[in-house]
Amino acid sequence: MTRRLLLGYLALALLVLAGLEIPLGFLYARGETSRASRNVERDASMLAEVTEEDIENGDLAALPDVAREYTERNGGRVVVTDRRGVVLADSDPAGRPGTVLAAQPDIARALSGRPTVTRTTDEGGADVLSATMPGASGTTVRGTLRLTYPLSEVDARVHRVWGVLALVGVCTLAAVALVAFSLARWITRPLRTLEAATAQLADGRLATLPDASSGPPELRSLAASFNHTATRLQHLLTAQQAFASEASHQLKTPLASLRLRLENFEPCLDPRAHASLDEAIGEVERLGRMVQGLLALARLENSATTVEPVDLDAVLADRVAMWEPLAAEQYVTLDITGPPVGRVWAIAGALEQVVDNLLANALRVSPPSTTITLHRTPGTRLDVIDQGPGMNEADRARAFDRFWRACDTPHDGTGLGLPIVRHLVDASGGAVTLHPAPGTGLTARVRLRPAGPADRSMIFDTGRGERRARA
DSSP, rough: OOOHHHHHHHHHHHHHHHHHHHHHHHHHHHHHHHHHHHHHHHHHHHHHHHHHHHHHTOTTTHHHHHHHHHHHHSSSSEEEETTSEEEEEETTTOTTOOOOOTTSHHHHHHTOOOOOEEEEEESSEEEEEEEEEEEETTTTEEEEEEEEEHHHHHHHHHHHHHHHHHHHHHHHHHHHHHHHHHHHHHHHHHHHHHHHHHHHTTTTTTOSSOOSSSSOOHHHHHHHHHHHHHHHHHHHHHHHHHHHHHHHHHHHHHHHHHHHHHHHHGGGGOOHHHHHHHHHHHHHHHHHHHHHHHHHHHHHOOOOEEEEEEEEEHHHHHHHHHHHHHHHHEEEEEESSSSSEEEEEEEETHHHHHHHHHHHHHHHHHTEEEEEEEEEEEETTEEEEOOOOOOOHOOOOOHTTTTTOTTTTTTTOSSOHHHHHHHHHHHTTOEEEEEEOOSSSEEEEEEBOOOTTTTTOOOEEETTTEEOOOO
Protein backbone atom coordinates (compact mmCIF):
# COMPACT_ATOMS: atom_id res chain seq x y z
CA MET A 1 0.00 0.00 0.00
CA THR A 2 2.90 2.37 0.73
CA ARG A 3 4.22 1.79 -2.79
CA ARG A 4 0.84 2.43 -4.36
CA LEU A 5 0.35 5.66 -2.41
CA LEU A 6 3.87 6.81 -3.29
CA LEU A 7 3.36 6.04 -6.98
CA GLY A 8 0.01 7.86 -6.89
CA TYR A 9 1.53 11.00 -5.38
CA LEU A 10 4.45 10.93 -7.82
CA ALA A 11 2.14 10.40 -10.80
CA LEU A 12 0.04 13.39 -9.74
CA ALA A 13 3.15 15.56 -9.21
CA LEU A 14 4.57 14.44 -12.57
CA LEU A 15 1.29 15.31 -14.30
CA VAL A 16 1.28 18.79 -12.75
CA LEU A 17 4.93 19.40 -13.62
CA ALA A 18 4.41 18.21 -17.18
CA GLY A 19 1.38 20.48 -17.52
CA LEU A 20 3.43 23.47 -16.34
CA GLU A 21 6.98 22.92 -17.59
CA ILE A 22 6.36 21.57 -21.09
CA PRO A 23 4.22 24.55 -22.22
CA LEU A 24 6.68 26.89 -20.51
CA GLY A 25 9.59 25.33 -22.38
CA PHE A 26 7.83 25.59 -25.74
CA LEU A 27 6.82 29.19 -25.05
CA TYR A 28 10.40 30.08 -24.16
CA ALA A 29 11.76 28.39 -27.30
CA ARG A 30 9.25 30.23 -29.49
CA GLY A 31 10.01 33.52 -27.76
CA GLU A 32 13.77 33.08 -28.20
CA THR A 33 13.36 32.34 -31.90
CA SER A 34 11.05 35.32 -32.36
CA ARG A 35 13.39 37.64 -30.46
CA ALA A 36 16.38 36.47 -32.49
CA SER A 37 14.40 37.03 -35.70
CA ARG A 38 13.51 40.59 -34.70
CA ASN A 39 17.12 41.34 -33.74
CA VAL A 40 18.43 40.03 -37.05
CA GLU A 41 15.84 42.06 -38.97
CA ARG A 42 16.71 45.23 -37.03
CA ASP A 43 20.47 44.79 -37.47
CA ALA A 44 20.06 44.03 -41.16
CA SER A 45 18.02 47.21 -41.64
CA MET A 46 20.63 49.33 -39.83
CA LEU A 47 23.52 47.79 -41.78
CA ALA A 48 21.62 48.21 -45.06
CA GLU A 49 21.31 51.95 -44.40
CA VAL A 50 25.03 52.23 -43.61
CA THR A 51 26.12 50.24 -46.67
CA GLU A 52 23.69 52.11 -48.93
CA GLU A 53 25.26 55.39 -47.86
CA ASP A 54 28.78 54.06 -48.57
CA ILE A 55 27.67 52.80 -51.99
CA GLU A 56 26.03 56.15 -52.77
CA ASN A 57 29.23 57.99 -51.76
CA GLY A 58 31.37 55.53 -53.75
CA ASP A 59 33.25 54.44 -50.64
CA LEU A 60 33.20 50.72 -51.54
CA ALA A 61 36.43 50.05 -49.64
CA ALA A 62 34.64 50.64 -46.33
CA LEU A 63 32.09 47.90 -46.96
CA PRO A 64 34.33 44.93 -45.97
CA ASP A 65 35.29 46.68 -42.73
CA VAL A 66 31.63 47.25 -41.83
CA ALA A 67 30.76 43.60 -42.51
CA ARG A 68 33.79 42.22 -40.65
CA GLU A 69 33.28 44.53 -37.64
CA TYR A 70 29.65 43.43 -37.21
CA THR A 71 30.55 39.76 -37.52
CA GLU A 72 33.30 40.06 -34.92
CA ARG A 73 30.98 41.87 -32.53
CA ASN A 74 27.68 39.98 -32.95
CA GLY A 75 28.42 36.88 -34.97
CA GLY A 76 26.60 35.95 -38.14
CA ARG A 77 27.55 36.57 -41.75
CA VAL A 78 27.14 39.81 -43.73
CA VAL A 79 26.97 39.88 -47.53
CA VAL A 80 26.69 43.21 -49.43
CA THR A 81 25.79 43.43 -53.15
CA ASP A 82 25.33 46.30 -55.57
CA ARG A 83 22.18 46.99 -57.56
CA ARG A 84 23.04 44.26 -60.07
CA GLY A 85 23.45 41.60 -57.34
CA VAL A 86 27.25 41.50 -57.52
CA VAL A 87 28.90 40.80 -54.17
CA LEU A 88 30.83 43.83 -52.95
CA ALA A 89 31.73 42.56 -49.44
CA ASP A 90 31.43 39.25 -47.52
CA SER A 91 32.38 38.81 -43.86
CA ASP A 92 33.05 35.13 -44.47
CA PRO A 93 36.72 34.66 -45.45
CA ALA A 94 35.61 31.90 -47.80
CA GLY A 95 33.28 34.27 -49.64
CA ARG A 96 34.18 35.53 -53.13
CA PRO A 97 33.51 39.17 -53.94
CA GLY A 98 32.34 39.65 -57.49
CA THR A 99 29.98 36.69 -57.40
CA VAL A 100 26.58 37.46 -58.91
CA LEU A 101 23.66 36.61 -56.55
CA ALA A 102 20.86 38.30 -58.43
CA ALA A 103 19.23 34.98 -59.25
CA GLN A 104 18.76 34.07 -55.61
CA PRO A 105 15.17 34.69 -54.43
CA ASP A 106 15.90 36.84 -51.40
CA ILE A 107 18.43 39.01 -53.30
CA ALA A 108 16.01 39.37 -56.20
CA ARG A 109 13.25 40.52 -53.85
CA ALA A 110 15.58 42.98 -52.12
CA LEU A 111 16.67 44.42 -55.51
CA SER A 112 13.01 45.05 -56.21
CA GLY A 113 12.70 46.91 -52.87
CA ARG A 114 11.13 44.12 -50.78
CA PRO A 115 12.82 42.83 -47.60
CA THR A 116 12.95 39.10 -46.72
CA VAL A 117 13.20 37.53 -43.25
CA THR A 118 13.16 33.75 -43.17
CA ARG A 119 14.55 30.66 -41.49
CA THR A 120 16.68 28.59 -43.81
CA THR A 121 19.89 26.56 -44.01
CA ASP A 122 23.32 27.76 -44.97
CA GLU A 123 25.79 26.12 -47.33
CA GLY A 124 26.94 23.79 -44.55
CA GLY A 125 23.38 22.63 -43.81
CA ALA A 126 23.07 24.46 -40.47
CA ASP A 127 19.85 26.25 -39.50
CA VAL A 128 20.13 30.04 -39.76
CA LEU A 129 17.95 33.12 -39.60
CA SER A 130 18.35 35.14 -42.80
CA ALA A 131 17.33 38.80 -43.27
CA THR A 132 17.88 40.39 -46.70
CA MET A 133 17.25 44.17 -46.90
CA PRO A 134 17.37 46.57 -49.83
CA GLY A 135 19.84 49.49 -49.54
CA ALA A 136 17.67 52.23 -50.96
CA SER A 137 17.08 55.98 -50.80
CA GLY A 138 13.48 56.62 -51.65
CA THR A 139 12.64 54.40 -54.58
CA THR A 140 16.22 54.03 -55.77
CA VAL A 141 17.84 50.70 -54.80
CA ARG A 142 21.62 50.98 -54.76
CA GLY A 143 22.34 47.53 -53.30
CA THR A 144 21.29 44.80 -50.87
CA LEU A 145 22.50 43.42 -47.55
CA ARG A 146 22.02 39.85 -46.38
CA LEU A 147 22.55 39.06 -42.72
CA THR A 148 22.48 35.38 -41.64
CA TYR A 149 22.58 34.46 -37.98
CA PRO A 150 23.15 30.84 -36.86
CA LEU A 151 20.38 29.33 -34.75
CA SER A 152 22.86 27.15 -32.84
CA GLU A 153 23.25 29.81 -30.18
CA VAL A 154 19.48 30.17 -29.86
CA ASP A 155 19.14 26.39 -29.65
CA ALA A 156 21.87 26.26 -26.99
CA ARG A 157 19.96 28.78 -24.85
CA VAL A 158 16.75 26.85 -25.34
CA HIS A 159 18.47 23.59 -24.37
CA ARG A 160 19.90 25.22 -21.27
CA VAL A 161 16.43 26.33 -20.25
CA TRP A 162 15.05 22.82 -20.90
CA GLY A 163 17.85 21.46 -18.71
CA VAL A 164 16.99 23.90 -15.92
CA LEU A 165 13.31 22.94 -16.18
CA ALA A 166 14.23 19.24 -16.07
CA LEU A 167 16.44 19.80 -13.03
CA VAL A 168 13.67 21.74 -11.30
CA GLY A 169 11.26 18.91 -12.14
CA VAL A 170 13.59 16.24 -10.78
CA CYS A 171 14.20 18.22 -7.58
CA THR A 172 10.47 18.79 -7.21
CA LEU A 173 9.74 15.09 -7.73
CA ALA A 174 12.41 14.19 -5.18
CA ALA A 175 10.85 16.57 -2.65
CA VAL A 176 7.38 15.22 -3.43
CA ALA A 177 8.67 11.64 -3.11
CA LEU A 178 10.17 12.40 0.29
CA VAL A 179 7.00 14.07 1.55
CA ALA A 180 4.79 11.40 -0.05
CA PHE A 181 6.85 8.58 1.44
CA SER A 182 6.61 10.11 4.90
CA LEU A 183 2.87 10.63 4.48
CA ALA A 184 2.32 7.13 3.10
CA ARG A 185 4.29 5.59 5.96
CA TRP A 186 2.28 7.62 8.43
CA ILE A 187 -0.96 6.39 6.87
CA THR A 188 0.05 2.74 6.47
CA ARG A 189 1.95 2.24 9.74
CA PRO A 190 -1.28 1.59 11.69
CA LEU A 191 -2.42 -0.81 8.96
CA ARG A 192 0.83 -2.78 9.15
CA THR A 193 0.52 -2.89 12.93
CA LEU A 194 -3.06 -4.12 12.65
CA GLU A 195 -2.01 -6.76 10.10
CA ALA A 196 0.74 -8.06 12.39
CA ALA A 197 -1.63 -8.05 15.37
CA THR A 198 -4.28 -9.92 13.37
CA ALA A 199 -1.73 -12.59 12.39
CA GLN A 200 -0.67 -12.94 16.03
CA LEU A 201 -4.29 -13.13 17.18
CA ALA A 202 -4.99 -15.84 14.60
CA ASP A 203 -2.05 -17.79 16.03
CA GLY A 204 -3.48 -17.34 19.52
CA ARG A 205 -0.54 -15.31 20.85
CA LEU A 206 -1.29 -11.56 20.66
CA ALA A 207 1.48 -10.21 22.87
CA THR A 208 1.06 -6.44 22.33
CA LEU A 209 -2.04 -4.54 21.28
CA PRO A 210 -1.67 -2.15 18.32
CA ASP A 211 -1.02 1.52 19.08
CA ALA A 212 -4.30 3.42 18.71
CA SER A 213 -2.75 6.87 19.20
CA SER A 214 -0.97 7.37 15.84
CA GLY A 215 -2.04 7.69 12.23
CA PRO A 216 -5.18 9.21 10.67
CA PRO A 217 -8.26 9.54 12.90
CA GLU A 218 -10.13 6.82 11.00
CA LEU A 219 -7.31 4.32 11.51
CA ARG A 220 -6.96 5.27 15.18
CA SER A 221 -10.65 4.52 15.62
CA LEU A 222 -10.22 1.21 13.78
CA ALA A 223 -7.24 0.28 15.98
CA ALA A 224 -9.21 1.09 19.13
CA SER A 225 -12.12 -1.09 17.95
CA PHE A 226 -9.70 -3.90 17.07
CA ASN A 227 -8.07 -3.70 20.49
CA HIS A 228 -11.44 -3.96 22.20
CA THR A 229 -12.47 -6.90 20.02
CA ALA A 230 -9.11 -8.66 20.40
CA THR A 231 -9.12 -8.27 24.17
CA ARG A 232 -12.61 -9.70 24.48
CA LEU A 233 -11.87 -12.50 22.02
CA GLN A 234 -8.71 -13.46 23.88
CA HIS A 235 -10.65 -13.51 27.11
CA LEU A 236 -13.30 -15.77 25.59
CA LEU A 237 -10.71 -18.08 24.04
CA THR A 238 -8.79 -18.30 27.28
CA ALA A 239 -11.97 -19.10 29.19
CA GLN A 240 -13.02 -21.73 26.64
CA GLN A 241 -9.59 -23.35 26.60
CA ALA A 242 -9.54 -23.36 30.39
CA PHE A 243 -12.96 -24.99 30.41
CA ALA A 244 -11.87 -27.66 27.92
CA SER A 245 -8.72 -28.37 29.90
CA GLU A 246 -10.46 -28.49 33.28
CA ALA A 247 -13.50 -30.40 32.06
CA SER A 248 -11.33 -33.22 30.71
CA HIS A 249 -10.00 -33.81 34.22
CA GLN A 250 -13.18 -33.09 36.17
CA LEU A 251 -15.40 -35.41 34.11
CA LYS A 252 -13.10 -38.42 34.18
CA THR A 253 -13.39 -38.95 37.92
CA PRO A 254 -17.24 -38.92 38.18
CA LEU A 255 -17.61 -41.18 35.16
CA ALA A 256 -15.05 -43.65 36.50
CA SER A 257 -16.72 -43.56 39.92
CA LEU A 258 -20.15 -44.12 38.36
CA ARG A 259 -18.89 -47.10 36.42
CA LEU A 260 -17.33 -48.66 39.54
CA ARG A 261 -20.54 -48.17 41.51
CA LEU A 262 -22.55 -49.81 38.76
CA GLU A 263 -20.17 -52.74 38.61
CA ASN A 264 -20.37 -53.10 42.39
CA PHE A 265 -24.12 -53.54 42.10
CA GLU A 266 -23.72 -56.76 40.13
CA PRO A 267 -23.50 -59.20 43.13
CA CYS A 268 -26.50 -57.55 44.74
CA LEU A 269 -28.80 -57.66 41.76
CA ASP A 270 -31.12 -60.33 40.58
CA PRO A 271 -29.56 -62.17 37.60
CA ARG A 272 -32.46 -60.96 35.50
CA ALA A 273 -31.20 -57.36 35.97
CA HIS A 274 -27.67 -58.09 34.83
CA ALA A 275 -28.53 -57.31 31.22
CA SER A 276 -29.81 -53.86 32.17
CA LEU A 277 -26.71 -53.32 34.30
CA ASP A 278 -24.44 -54.17 31.37
CA GLU A 279 -26.36 -51.72 29.18
CA ALA A 280 -25.97 -49.00 31.81
CA ILE A 281 -22.22 -49.64 32.04
CA GLY A 282 -22.02 -49.51 28.25
CA GLU A 283 -23.83 -46.18 28.22
CA VAL A 284 -21.38 -44.82 30.81
CA GLU A 285 -18.47 -45.92 28.64
CA ARG A 286 -20.10 -44.32 25.59
CA LEU A 287 -20.64 -41.14 27.61
CA GLY A 288 -16.91 -41.13 28.46
CA ARG A 289 -15.96 -41.53 24.80
CA MET A 290 -18.44 -38.80 23.87
CA VAL A 291 -16.92 -36.41 26.40
CA GLN A 292 -13.44 -37.11 25.07
CA GLY A 293 -14.68 -36.52 21.50
CA LEU A 294 -16.33 -33.22 22.43
CA LEU A 295 -13.17 -32.03 24.16
CA ALA A 296 -11.10 -33.01 21.13
CA LEU A 297 -13.43 -31.05 18.84
CA ALA A 298 -13.32 -28.04 21.14
CA ARG A 299 -9.52 -28.03 21.16
CA LEU A 300 -9.40 -28.43 17.39
CA GLU A 301 -11.88 -25.64 16.63
CA ASN A 302 -10.15 -23.11 18.85
CA SER A 303 -6.52 -23.60 17.95
CA ALA A 304 -4.19 -22.59 15.15
CA THR A 305 -2.22 -25.61 14.01
CA THR A 306 0.91 -26.08 11.94
CA VAL A 307 0.35 -27.73 8.57
CA GLU A 308 3.46 -29.61 7.50
CA PRO A 309 4.45 -32.28 4.96
CA VAL A 310 3.58 -35.80 6.16
CA ASP A 311 4.37 -39.13 4.47
CA LEU A 312 0.92 -40.60 3.79
CA ASP A 313 2.27 -44.01 2.77
CA ALA A 314 4.17 -44.40 6.04
CA VAL A 315 1.11 -43.40 8.06
CA LEU A 316 -1.08 -45.93 6.24
CA ALA A 317 1.42 -48.75 6.79
CA ASP A 318 1.75 -47.91 10.48
CA ARG A 319 -1.99 -47.66 11.19
CA VAL A 320 -2.87 -50.80 9.25
CA ALA A 321 -0.22 -52.71 11.20
CA MET A 322 -1.81 -51.46 14.43
CA TRP A 323 -5.41 -52.31 13.41
CA GLU A 324 -4.74 -55.69 11.81
CA PRO A 325 -4.93 -57.73 15.07
CA LEU A 326 -8.30 -56.22 15.98
CA ALA A 327 -9.55 -56.73 12.42
CA ALA A 328 -8.38 -60.34 12.49
CA GLU A 329 -10.48 -60.95 15.62
CA GLN A 330 -13.53 -59.95 13.56
CA TYR A 331 -12.31 -61.99 10.54
CA VAL A 332 -11.86 -58.79 8.49
CA THR A 333 -8.88 -58.17 6.18
CA LEU A 334 -7.15 -54.81 5.76
CA ASP A 335 -5.58 -54.13 2.36
CA ILE A 336 -3.60 -51.14 1.01
CA THR A 337 -3.80 -50.68 -2.77
CA GLY A 338 -2.76 -48.11 -5.34
CA PRO A 339 0.61 -46.47 -6.10
CA PRO A 340 2.52 -44.60 -3.36
CA VAL A 341 1.54 -40.92 -3.17
CA GLY A 342 4.37 -39.56 -1.04
CA ARG A 343 4.03 -36.48 1.16
CA VAL A 344 0.88 -34.46 1.74
CA TRP A 345 0.01 -31.37 3.76
CA ALA A 346 -1.48 -32.22 7.17
CA ILE A 347 -1.36 -31.03 10.75
CA ALA A 348 0.77 -33.07 13.11
CA GLY A 349 -1.00 -36.30 14.10
CA ALA A 350 -4.08 -35.57 11.97
CA LEU A 351 -3.64 -38.36 9.43
CA GLU A 352 -3.25 -40.96 12.17
CA GLN A 353 -6.53 -39.86 13.78
CA VAL A 354 -8.30 -39.68 10.42
CA VAL A 355 -7.25 -43.20 9.44
CA ASP A 356 -8.06 -44.55 12.94
CA ASN A 357 -11.57 -43.08 12.93
CA LEU A 358 -12.33 -44.25 9.40
CA LEU A 359 -11.04 -47.76 10.14
CA ALA A 360 -12.97 -47.89 13.42
CA ASN A 361 -16.20 -46.96 11.62
CA ALA A 362 -15.50 -49.45 8.82
CA LEU A 363 -14.75 -52.30 11.27
CA ARG A 364 -17.92 -51.54 13.22
CA VAL A 365 -20.09 -52.23 10.15
CA SER A 366 -17.97 -54.83 8.27
CA PRO A 367 -19.29 -58.39 8.40
CA PRO A 368 -16.85 -61.31 8.82
CA SER A 369 -14.84 -62.55 5.82
CA THR A 370 -14.85 -59.12 4.16
CA THR A 371 -12.07 -56.71 3.27
CA ILE A 372 -11.52 -53.06 4.13
CA THR A 373 -9.51 -51.48 1.32
CA LEU A 374 -7.37 -48.38 1.70
CA HIS A 375 -6.89 -47.28 -1.91
CA ARG A 376 -4.41 -44.55 -2.87
CA THR A 377 -4.96 -42.48 -6.02
CA PRO A 378 -2.54 -40.06 -7.68
CA GLY A 379 -3.52 -36.47 -6.99
CA THR A 380 -3.49 -37.15 -3.61
CA ARG A 381 -6.63 -39.10 -2.69
CA LEU A 382 -7.28 -41.83 -0.15
CA ASP A 383 -10.39 -44.03 -0.32
CA VAL A 384 -11.36 -46.18 2.68
CA ILE A 385 -13.79 -48.77 1.27
CA ASP A 386 -15.76 -51.23 3.39
CA GLN A 387 -18.24 -53.98 2.44
CA GLY A 388 -20.84 -53.16 5.06
CA PRO A 389 -24.48 -52.20 4.54
CA GLY A 390 -23.57 -48.73 3.26
CA MET A 391 -25.66 -45.55 3.53
CA ASN A 392 -28.36 -44.00 1.44
CA GLU A 393 -27.94 -40.49 0.05
CA ALA A 394 -29.85 -38.80 2.89
CA ASP A 395 -27.73 -40.55 5.56
CA ARG A 396 -24.49 -39.63 3.74
CA ALA A 397 -25.57 -35.99 3.74
CA ARG A 398 -26.02 -36.02 7.54
CA ALA A 399 -23.15 -38.33 8.47
CA PHE A 400 -20.82 -35.46 9.39
CA ASP A 401 -23.32 -33.84 11.81
CA ARG A 402 -22.40 -34.10 15.46
CA PHE A 403 -24.14 -36.86 17.45
CA TRP A 404 -26.00 -38.09 14.38
CA ARG A 405 -26.15 -41.86 13.99
CA ALA A 406 -28.01 -44.00 11.50
CA CYS A 407 -30.87 -46.07 12.79
CA ASP A 408 -29.00 -49.36 12.28
CA THR A 409 -25.75 -48.11 13.86
CA PRO A 410 -24.49 -50.07 16.91
CA HIS A 411 -25.34 -48.37 20.19
CA ASP A 412 -21.68 -47.95 21.24
CA GLY A 413 -21.08 -45.17 18.69
CA THR A 414 -20.91 -41.52 19.78
CA GLY A 415 -21.70 -39.76 16.51
CA LEU A 416 -18.44 -37.77 16.77
CA GLY A 417 -15.99 -39.85 14.73
CA LEU A 418 -16.81 -38.42 11.30
CA PRO A 419 -17.14 -34.80 12.57
CA ILE A 420 -13.64 -35.16 14.03
CA VAL A 421 -12.40 -36.54 10.71
CA ARG A 422 -13.90 -33.61 8.82
CA HIS A 423 -12.34 -31.05 11.17
CA LEU A 424 -8.93 -32.68 10.93
CA VAL A 425 -9.06 -32.90 7.14
CA ASP A 426 -10.35 -29.32 6.80
CA ALA A 427 -7.60 -28.15 9.17
CA SER A 428 -5.08 -29.83 6.86
CA GLY A 429 -6.48 -28.00 3.85
CA GLY A 430 -8.24 -31.00 2.34
CA ALA A 431 -11.78 -32.35 2.02
CA VAL A 432 -13.60 -35.54 2.98
CA THR A 433 -16.77 -36.94 1.38
CA LEU A 434 -18.80 -40.16 1.48
CA HIS A 435 -19.76 -42.17 -1.60
CA PRO A 436 -21.44 -45.52 -2.22
CA ALA A 437 -18.92 -48.36 -2.70
CA PRO A 438 -19.16 -50.74 -5.65
CA GLY A 439 -21.69 -53.43 -4.75
CA THR A 440 -22.42 -52.77 -1.10
CA GLY A 441 -20.58 -50.72 1.44
CA LEU A 442 -19.34 -47.17 1.81
CA THR A 443 -16.36 -45.25 0.48
CA ALA A 444 -14.89 -42.49 2.65
CA ARG A 445 -12.89 -40.31 0.24
CA VAL A 446 -10.19 -38.03 1.66
CA ARG A 447 -8.53 -35.49 -0.64
CA LEU A 448 -5.29 -33.88 0.53
CA ARG A 449 -2.87 -31.41 -1.00
CA PRO A 450 0.45 -32.84 -2.26
CA ALA A 451 3.58 -31.39 -0.64
CA GLY A 452 6.72 -30.88 -2.73
CA PRO A 453 10.25 -31.40 -1.42
CA ALA A 454 10.87 -27.63 -1.07
CA ASP A 455 7.52 -26.79 0.55
CA ARG A 456 7.55 -25.00 3.87
CA SER A 457 5.25 -25.54 6.80
CA MET A 458 2.19 -23.35 7.13
CA ILE A 459 0.01 -22.00 9.90
CA PHE A 460 -3.63 -22.99 9.41
CA ASP A 461 -6.32 -21.47 11.61
CA THR A 462 -9.00 -24.14 11.98
CA GLY A 463 -11.55 -21.67 13.25
CA ARG A 464 -11.10 -19.22 10.35
CA GLY A 465 -10.03 -21.52 7.51
CA GLU A 466 -6.99 -19.44 6.49
CA ARG A 467 -3.41 -20.46 5.78
CA ARG A 468 -0.20 -18.47 6.23
CA ALA A 469 3.24 -19.62 5.14
CA ARG A 470 5.86 -20.06 7.85
CA ALA A 471 9.58 -20.42 7.22
